[in-house]
């Protein structure tokens with residue numbers, strides 16, 4: 001009996017050129033490089049240029065992933081863009097990406113799960129592949145999240161950045177005696193009772209404006225480590241692996257203290273944890289694929305490695321996905 005599995009064909013990323021340091025921020029809002037580094041672990045973040053939209057960031061990351069995979073847009077059947085900051089209320093940023101890539105076939109849609117968006121999108125792509133709806137899926141996490149910030153609110157404006165990361169998943173048939181590879185297991189969760197702990201106070205149906213980010217930071221922090229570790233354990237349990245089998249842990253990049261706390265609770269050595277929050281800040285749905293791209297490009301993540309992706313954010317939503325690279 002053959003088994004269809006979603007394997008990773010390539011990854012890529014894009015960061016806007018403009019880098020905003022903590023010291024620069026401290027000139028306009030009552031904060032300091034020392035506070036931000038100590039409490040969050042961020043040194044700098046990238047900011048999209050005027051006229052540079054989420055779909056532009058997504059296309060640049062998609063092209064990098066296609067190059068990495070040795071594929072062209074003709075080879076892709078489905079584009080999923082995980083984003084909270086689409087160019088327009090509609091159409092989906094994914095259809096704009098499809099157009100900009102010159103793709104006239106297949107289908108494309110956006111997925112909204114805030115910071116967990118990429119993990120949700122990878123899991124959705126895996127289901128589409130296993131159900132025969134698509135063979136090659138371009139999964140993108142892309143955000144111009146800084147456009148949702150109130151730059152006078154020091155409790156949120158220091159935390160976020162812009163960027164995009166992409167992954168190409170391909171359905172392959174494994175022979176009976178072939179070891180498992182690709183996406184091995186995933187677990188997704190949400191709990192809407194926490195919606196107002198991290199939300200944006202606008203939207204087409206409520207205010208008719210995009211709104212600004214509001215967060216009860218310590219409350220989100222209080223939930224983060226437990227929810228992250230629960231969903232990682234649930235994913236491991238489904239796959240039959242244990243924490244000791246993991247080669248790499250690629251968590252959502254919101255706060256270095258949350259990443260360290262989750263790593264310590266799981267009993268993972270710090271050298272197995274991929275951390276980019278210092279240079280990217282929290283890029284919401286883009287954070288996991290951006291971190292993945294860094295660790296693939298610098299040679300840490302190699303074929304055969306066991307990689308755990310994890311994210312948690314607004315909603316609350318949270319999830320994890322285990323991949324044999």
Ligand code: UT7
Nearest residue numbers: 031032035039115154155158217218220221254255312313
């Ligand atoms: O991506 C989705 C998931 N998001 C997260 O996981 C974020 C989770 N939350 C966090 O990472 C942290 O709660 C924050 C980084 C947001 C805040 O860190 P904290 O250690 O929880 O600080 P706090 O909110 O308890 O604030 C401590 C102090 C306060 O001053 P007082 O009341 O003690 O005088 C704040 O007003 O730090 C002050 N403060 C700041 N000071 C300088 C808050 N923001 C800043 C700032 N610069 N930017």
